[in-house]
Amino acid sequence: MTTATPAPSASGKNNQHISPKSDIEISQAAKMRPILDVAREKLGIPAEHVQPYGHYKGKIALDYLEQLESKPDGKLILVTAITPTPAGEGKTTTTVGLTDGLNFIGKKALCCLREPSLGPCFGVKGGAAGGGYAQVVPMEDINLHFTGDFHAIGAANNLLAALVDNHIYWGNSLGLDTRRISWRRVVDMNDRALRSIVSSLGGVSNGFSREDGFDITVASEVMAIFCLASSFADLQKRLGNIVVGQTREKKNIRSSEIKAAGSMAALLKDAIAPNLVQTLENNPAIIHGGPFANIAHGCNSVIATKAGLKLADYVVTEAGFGADLGAEKFFDIKCRKAGLKPDLTVIVATIRALKMHGGVAKDDLKTENVAALEAGFSNLKRHIGNVKKFGVPVLVTVNKFSSDTPAEMAALEKLCKAEGVDCVVADNWGSGGEGAAELARYAVATIEKQPSNFKPLYADDLPLVEKLRTIARELYGAADISYDSAIKSRFAELEKEGFGHFPVCVAKTQYSFSTDANAKGAPSGHVIPVRELRLSAGAEFVVAVCGDIMTMPGLPKVPAANNIEVGPDGRIQGLF
Incomplete structure (x- = not known):
């Protein structure tokens, strides 16, 4: 195992996770470059092809990106992680740090990230702009x-x-059955009170009352379409393909029949251009789109990733939560649909999180416990094996904490070596790109010596139920899936309607390979219960809702929003 130098640098950066400054304080002290300078100097994009949003944010024009079609693609690196725990893994921090590390060793690299949702910003998780000295900035703007x-x-x-409701009110010429309207409203906030509602109360003039509900914006099919569209024309076509409900005879009614696609596309005309910002070290970062990985497909936009591959030699991207969710959806949905071929997967782990998977309580994680680490390695081992099933080379990186001991590091190195993968310690949190330089060197070397033989986990023509069963057995370690007669009929209905070639997007807890959030490590032999199937005809996948998972989260007892305020100097405080 190779360990980055832990000593503070001349810039005052400190060893991992003992910095006297908070993430937002580090961010606010950053010396940002004007975004037009970053675009020109780092990526060669002329100023006229970047639409500034203030001094430090900008959108790259789609017509400029179309001019780059003939350029060769750079190398694509996916950053994923072990199954998340409250101890933290640092996936975005590693994605940003590795990008800075690649630039530090002389490579032309950028990162492609998802845009943060306001739900976790004001809930439990906080923002998603990295941490310590591996952040994208302006942090407050990106997170809000x-x-x-x-x-x-x-x-x-x-x-x-x-x-849809207006069409029904004015005569319902398409014959929509109000009991079979599947299109839900959204808001980018955790609000459990909106999960299940009754709409159109208050009399005849307000329409026909019906059961309805809200999802969080990041779970919306529009978000998925936004992130999977290859162009603005493709976006508009997909918006028209959305199925909003059915008639009494179970005939699907699409958005195009409501004549909604054009006006929806008009609202997204500016949004579809990818956003350019920078890291703390003034390296380029494209942040665009943001579906959650536990209830959606968990990847930034195809347009952003393809743009990055034309603009840089190395593109570092991430997929949400653990590799069983984010990486699987990146491979089986995004790469399959966009024709992408990843060159390397970096799996992020921490000694703390592995010990938690081995049964250690959060309050005891600072105490050395090699036995617990070895027990918790079962989780990382399964993720390594899962990624290898897609034919993509694997590299493990340890996001360094000051409480990690040499004995624990040595044990993890030995365990990874037994699985045929290198394990590199990175201190990008405490030392930015310099702290991730060794990881960057290993990433480049792995790509050069191990060619990727990427392939999806299952074929397009496999029946939907078998696609889901394959994911459950091959990646989750499950014995099987279970479902009632209504779900069985829905599987058959979707196949008959011509959607059987779609990939499956699993919505389940991110905290376990099973649907029991408390089952740590690598549980096996469990059964994955399928509670609901949702068709996303525009995004071109079928969502399988498994176990107790909500597409509209709620706030915790003490939400992060309680600690956020604006100081006398106008600066935001408490955002993390």
């Missing part, structure tokens, strides 16, 4: 309204909902 993309996506979604 950014360039308004999410507002546009929510507005487009809710415009369709309004048009």
Whole structure:
């Protein structure tokens, strides 16, 4: 195992996770470059092809990206992680740190990230701009309204909902069955009170009352379409393919029949251009789109990733939560649909999280416990094996904490070596790109010596139920899936309607390979219960809702929002 130098650098950066400054304090002290300079100097993009949103944010013009079609693609690196725990893994921090590390060793690299949702920002998880000295900036802007993309996506979604109800009110010429309307409204906030509602109360003038509900914006099919569209024309076509409900005879009614696609696309016209910002070390970062990985497909936009591959020699991207969710969906949905071929997968782990998977309580994680680490390695081992099933080379990186001991490090190195993968310690949190330089060298070397033989886990023509069963058995370690007669009929209905070639997007807890959030490590032999099937005809996948998972989260007892305020100097405080 190779360990990055832990000593503070001349810039005052400290060893991992003992910095006297908070993430937001580090971010606010950053010396940012004007975004037009970053675009020109780092990526060669002329100023006229970047639309500035203030001094430090900008959108790259789609027509400029079209001019790059003939350029060769760079190398694509996916950053994923072990099954998340409250101890933290640092996936985004590693994605940003590795990008800075690649630039530090002289490579032309950028990162492609998802835009953060306001739900976790004000809930439990906080923002998603990295941490310590491996952040993207301006951190407050990125974590809050950014360039308004999410507002546009929510507005487009809710415009369709309004048009559906309006169509019914004015005679319902398409014969929509109000009991079979599947299109839900969205808001980018955790609000459990909106999960299940009754709409259109208050009399005849307000329409026909019916059961309804909200999802969080990042779970919306519009978000998925936004992230999977290859162009603006493709976006508009996919918006028209959305199925909003059925007639009494179970005939699907699409958005195009409501004549909604054009106006929805108009709301997304500016949003569809990818956003350019920078890391703390002034390296380029494209942040665009943001579906959750536990209830959606968990990857940034195809447009952003393909743009990055034309603009840089190395593109570092991430997929949400653990590899069983984010990486699987990256491979089986995004790469399959976009024709992407990843060159390397980096799995992020921490000694603390592995010990938690081995049964150690959070309060005891600072105490050396090699036995617990070895027990918890079962989780990382399964993720390593899972990624290898896709034919992509694997590299493990340890996000360094000051409490990690040499004995624990040595044990993890030995365990990874037995699985045929290198394990590299990175201190990108404490030392930025310099702390991730060794990881960057290993990443480059692995790509050069191990060619990727990427292939999806299952074939397009496999029946939907078998696709889900394959994911459950091959990746989750399950014995089987279970479902009632209504779900069985829905599987058959979707196949008959011509959607059987779609991939499956699993919505389940991110905290376990099973649907029991408390089952740590690598549980085996369990059964994955299928509670609901949702068709996303525009995004071109079928969502399988498994176990007790909500597409509209709630806030915790003490939400992060309680600690956020604006100081006398106008600066935001408490955002993390």
